[in-house]
Amino acid sequence: MMNTVRELVENNAATQPDKAFLIAPEDGAVMSYAQLHQHARDITARLDALGVGKGEKVAFLLPNGYWTTALLLGVICSGRVIVPLNAVSGDSALSYVIEHSESRVILVDDQFAEKFAAVLGALPDSVLLIPTDVERGAQWPCEALDKAEMPALTSDDDAILMYTSGTTGRPKGVLLSQGNTAAGGRNTAVAHELTAEDRAMCVLPLYHINAQMVTVIGPLVSGGSLVMPRRFSTSTFWSMMAEHDCTWFSVVPTIIAYLLEQAEREGFDRAALGGLPKLRFGRSASAPLAPEMHKAFEDVFGVPIVETMGLTETAAQILANPMPPAKPKYGSPGIAFGNEAKVIDEDGNECPRGVSGELMIRGANVTKGYFKNPEATEEALEPDGWLHTGDLALCDDDGFFFITGRIKELIIKGGENIAPREIDEALYEHPAVLEAAGFGMPDTRYGQEVMACVALKPGAACSENELAALLESRLGAFKSPKRIFFMVGLPKGPSGKIQRLKLPDLVQQQLG
Numbered sequence: 001m002m003n004t005v006r007e008l009v010e011n012n013a014a015t016q017p018d019k020a021f022l023i024a025p026e027d028g029a030v031m032s033y034a035q036l037h038q039h040a041r042d043i044t045a046r047l048d049a050l051g052v053g054k055g056e057k058v059a060f061l062l063p064n065g066y067w068t069t070a071l072l073l074g075v076i077c078s079g080r081v082i083v084p085l086n087a088v089s090g091d092s093a094l095s096y097v098i099e100h101s102e103s104r105v106i107l108v109d110d111q112f113a114e115k116f117a118a119v120l121g122a123l124p125d126s127v128l129l130i131p132t133d134v135e136r137g138a139q140w141p142c143e144a145l146d147k148a149e150m151p152a153l154t155s156d157d158d159a160i161l162m163y164t165s166g167t168t169g170r171p172k173g174v175l176l177s178q179g180n181t182a183a184g185g186r187n188t189a190v191a192h193e194l195t196a197e198d199r200a201m202c203v204l205p206l207y208h209i210n211a212q213m214v215t216v217i218g219p220l221v222s223g224g225s226l227v228m229p230r231r232f233s234t235s236t237f238w239s240m241m242a243e244h245d246c247t248w249f250s251v252v253p254t255i256i257a258y259l260l261e262q263a264e265r266e267g268f269d270r271a272a273l274g275g276l277p278k279l280r281f282g283r284s285a286s287a288p289l290a291p292e293m294h295k296a297f298e299d300v301f302g303v304p305i306v307e308t309m310g311l312t313e314t315a316a317q318i319l320a321n322p323m324p325p326a327k328p329k330y331g332s333p334g335i336a337f338g339n340e341a342k343v344i345d346e347d348g349n350e351c352p353r354g355v356s357g358e359l360m361i362r363g364a365n366v367t368k369g370y371f372k373n374p375e376a377t378e379e380a381l382e383p384d385g386w387l388h389t390g391d392l393a394l395c396d397d398d399g400f401f402f403i404t405g406r407i408k409e410l411i412i413k414g415g416e417n418i419a420p421r422e423i424d425e426a427l428y429e430h431p432a433v434l435e436a437a438g439f440g441m442p443d444t445r446y447g448q449e450v451m452a453c454v455a456l457k458p459g460a461a462c463s464e465n466e467l468a469a470l471l472e473s474r475l476g477a478f479k480s481p482k483r484i485f486f487m488v489g490l491p492k493g494p495s496g497k498i499q500r501l502k503l504p505d506l507v508q509q510q511l512g
Contacts, residue, residue: 044149060084200226343360
């Protein structure tokens with residue numbers, strides 16, 4: 001079993017050197033496995049010349065593309081640690097991450113150099129900024145060393161330092177080892193039965209764990225390939241899938257909602273795309289997928305959606321529904337693949353089937369801990385390797401897990417626990433709703449009161465009373481929101497996941 005990213009790259013370069021690993025559709029550039037291996041060697045030589053040693057941090061602030069992928073994998077293969085910087089973060093969060101990560105080098109393109117000019121301009125001279133273009137690569141400030149050699153690597157060596165979105169405080173740096181990274185890709189490949197014939201479409205940003213592990217490392221494990229557009233576009237999504245014979249894709253519920261909304265407005269003609277004969281499935285992760293939306297997507301597009309679940313701390317995928325023709329369970333991210341999963345009560349005892357508690361995960365994909373944060377590491381990881389996910393879940397008699405919410409997001413009204421997802425799913429039943437999220441706000445009578453925010457589809461209309469009536473009929477008066485607030489769009493993280501914990505402050509601002 002190959003337990004480092006370099007082993008995966010070297011194995012593919014040796015066994016199928018001329019096979020395409022990556023296609024950049026905007027300019028038609030193709031990276032073979034042999035070229036990927038050579039890029040990794042060249043990047044190692046450049047970093048050696050700069051005096052950046054094994055284990056030191058190299059960050060990137062780049063859009064998706066050919067060279068973003070080459071640099072991501074090349075830095076990991078070189079024995080350095082890649083630090084993907086969130087391109088939609090605020091200045092203060094970005095400044096904190098750069099300083100906290102101890103990054104020696106930042107690879108940055110022109111658009112982000114301009115966007116974050118104040119942050120980058122304030123960095124000390126010890127941090128080297130290297131202008132980088134996703135088509136032409138990095139403008140290295142010195143020549144590569146002629147005799148540079150790749151350092152020895154083990155599965156325990158650090159590979160990736162990923163910072164969480166920090167919705168409840170300062171971002172935490174999740175350290176993933178070479179072994180964690182290989183295991184994350186392997187879990188995806190096994191769960192989705194990927195082979196060398198499969199080709200993924202990657203439309204999620206490479207500064208998010210889903211894109212890195214699922215649609216880059218997953219194909220690397222299976223010896224497959226991927227198409228890497230620079231960004232997601234509803235207008236080109238299906239045509240790119242058809243043009244490049246993609247067999248699967250990984251998206252988030254927000255993208256599923258956008259594709260459905262476009263199909264409602266413009267229609268969807270699969271025959272006009274050649275029938276998409278090679279497309280096997282789509283994959284949804286990073287946030288719960290409402291069953292109504294799940295079924296609607298499959299009905300409209302004729303593409304099975306496999307709902308999954310992953311965390312940054314687990315190198316992405318931990319749970320997945322079985323592959324077609326096996327039947328999924330709508331509303332569930334599936335069963336454990338490649339790691340162990342269980343649900344525990346407040347005393348740490350495993351819950352009986354059907355009883356809600358905290359979801360715990362253990363496996364080769366689980367993080368070694370948080371960078372420079374031993375307190376958070378001790379809180380999250382048990383001595384026997386079990387990770388506290390912070391997610392509330394229950395497991396049914398068939399081993400399928402159902403996520404009911406986050407421990408910190410749980411609404412406690414009058415001593416009764418209310419899972420926000422119940423509210424989300426009821427709101428998504430209304431045809432005018434594009435985005436929805438239930439949440440709790442402080443209340444003198446009940447401790448917390450149920451609230452909700454929605455964004456409507458373009459051109460659609462409905463009233464608060466109309467939505468309130470729908471929720472009361474589905475959930476009853478006690479669980480129904482006291483107020484439903486309309487927004488142009490709900491706040492989202494880099495993966496497209498709605499940031500529920502930001503809603504109370506936004507609503508308070510709206511109320512004045």
